Amino acid sequence: MSSETIVRAAMVIIGNEILSGRTQDINLQYLAKGLNEVGIRLSEVRVVPDTEAAIVGAVNALRAAYDYVFTTGGIGPTHDDITAECVAKAFGRPLIRNPEAAALLEAHYARTGRELNEWRLRMANTPEGASLITNPVSTAPGFQVENVFVMAGVPVVMQAMLDGLKATLQGGSTMLSRTVGGEVGEGIIAQALGTLQTKYPAIDIGSYPFYRPGGITGTNIVMRHTDAALLQQAITEAADLIRAHGGDPVYPEET
Amino acid sequence: MSSETIVRAAMVIIGNEILSGRTQDINLQYLAKGLNEVGIRLSEVRVVPDTEAAIVGAVNALRAAYDYVFTTGGIGPTHDDITAECVAKAFGRPLIRNPEAAALLEAHYARTGRELNEWRLRMANTPEGASLITNPVSTAPGFQVENVFVMAGVPVVMQAMLDGLKATLQGGSTMLSRTVGGEVGEGIIAQALGTLQTKYPAIDIGSYPFYRPGGITGTNIVMRHTDAALLQQAITEAADLIRAHGGDPVYPEET
Structure with a gap:
């Protein structure tokens, strides 16, 4: 723990x-x-x-x-x-x-x-x-x-x-954020993403569709947790998930 | 009423x-x-x-x-x-x-x-x-x-x-908004504006300082009510108030 x-x-x-x-x-x-x-x-x-x-x-x-x-x-x-x-x-x-x-x-x-x-x-x-x-x-x-x-x-x-x-201010553990995106529809990866959330219940996993000029659509998967190693492991699996559905994982600038 | x-x-x-x-x-x-x-x-x-x-x-x-x-x-x-x-x-x-x-x-x-x-x-x-x-x-x-x-x-x-x-949607009376502004500090007109609010208690009177390039500062007075005639009367008094404090009243585009 x-x-x-x-x-x-x-x-x-x-x-x-x-x-x-x-x-x-x-x-x-x-x-x-x-x-x-x-x-x-x-x-x-x-x-x-x-x-x-x-x-x-x-x-x-x-x-x-x-x-x-x-x-x-x-x-x-x-x-x-x-x-x-x-x-x-x-x-x-x-x-x-x-x-x-x-x-x-x-x-x-x-x-x-x-x-x-x-x-x-x-x-x-x-x-x-x-x-x-x-x-x-x-x-x-x-x-x-x-x-x-x-x-x-x-x-x-x-x-x-x-x-x-x-x-x-007296802060606590810093929430770290990692994002991986790909040109794969939210609905396509929804099931696999739900499974990933179940595997990593402590990570806050958000799914955000994007729409770009030229009809390009896709999904950004945002993961937030305080443990960098855990996040790294999960974001790697999210990238695999995008790849498995035909996407090319990209890592938008982290904030 | x-x-x-x-x-x-x-x-x-x-x-x-x-x-x-x-x-x-x-x-x-x-x-x-x-x-x-x-x-x-x-x-x-x-x-x-x-x-x-x-x-x-x-x-x-x-x-x-x-x-x-x-x-x-x-x-x-x-x-x-x-x-x-x-x-x-x-x-x-x-x-x-x-x-x-x-x-x-x-x-x-x-x-x-x-x-x-x-x-x-x-x-x-x-x-x-x-x-x-x-x-x-x-x-x-x-x-x-x-x-x-x-x-x-x-x-x-x-x-x-x-x-x-x-x-x-079933709406009610439409809230109308009027704005008058001038290059007069909020603190300069605060008292007169408070008196105006007391005179028109039913009008929602907001005071918003503005800061423009070149060190220009001033105040926008925003008035909201459902009665156009009442608003017109009050906004005229607000313009007079700006003038009385050395400002030149302007009416930013109404929304």
Whole structure:
């Protein structure tokens, strides 16, 4: 038996602009890949509107069920930015003007010669006892309360925040991924692939059809596990399986 | 008072490939926009892995809470395609070989001269009593059980399925959207915008900072409501607000 440690995370994407279709989310994929690198598996995502009930409900459901929760969105200065107060409510903590965050904003606005008004200072509000997440792009910080990490929604800011805090996360065994593909229909190899899954129950085996210009179709087989040797053995068998059905196995760039 | 009818939908995105970061989801945005067109508001989305507990749990939680639920992913021929059996479990219905779906697949494979094996026939499995959703791209249908619509994950197929079934959905009042933007910082107009939100509590007012090359920053104000006249009045006031803070209001293309 392997001694792998599985660490799981969930994400809450906060924002009417995602649910209305106005904005295409790209934070999920960035978070998923970043967490993979440090041995954390993104296991559930919820996209919720900018309403207190939805945000508090999602944060409380997910923080109880997963090792980590990451939120994106709703930490700007305007009336529709309610994430900080909702996370405070979720934890039953008062929302305070965080002195460290306020000092950061004061220094930033003094440096740039712009006015730090009361609404911009809202970006210094955090639940009591929160620690800050550095924002190297535009200063206004995210924050962490217990296992919940609150980040910006603007991708360039979210990415910088995650890059900075990633090293502080306690990950488990890193999920490794191997892919082999071939120009063989999913339905053709489905049975053999099912047998392979039965032989390697611990490996997460995914089958993804592809369609390329010129009517070329085929299947990518993606295998995920923490044990590189086991993966190597199984991916070799998957390549054999593609070959046995008349395909020529190719190995798309691994991520 | 307005007599608007609000119809809400939720979405379940099923697939390890989204949660691992391998695949960027684009179905959410397409569904959101498509539902907007027929007066249905996408109000919550969950992304779940290819596991029975996660799929059944999400489908049951959401079908009880929303008028419609749309799922994407997990209806192919391979072992990791378990959406049909999970939706059957969620409804407590047996999973059957749907005769209409089987006939479609038989005709398709006969026409294309390919083998319709037992695994491909899995794509004809639906919960008992389901009605089919046409797949004009690759034949294998989606299906509907009560208020739950099960669609493919491959975007070109998902889009064709949604386009076909959209006209059959019972929508409510159409949510209209107006946007006005200007090169004024969010923090500068936050107070006035908060006052505007208080004046128009029924309008969903969102504030979104933008960053353009050359250090140009500003804010887009997005207003959503079903009443065009009310929106026109409020958006005019938002434009005045931008002007009052030294900005030149622009109206990005409406969607």
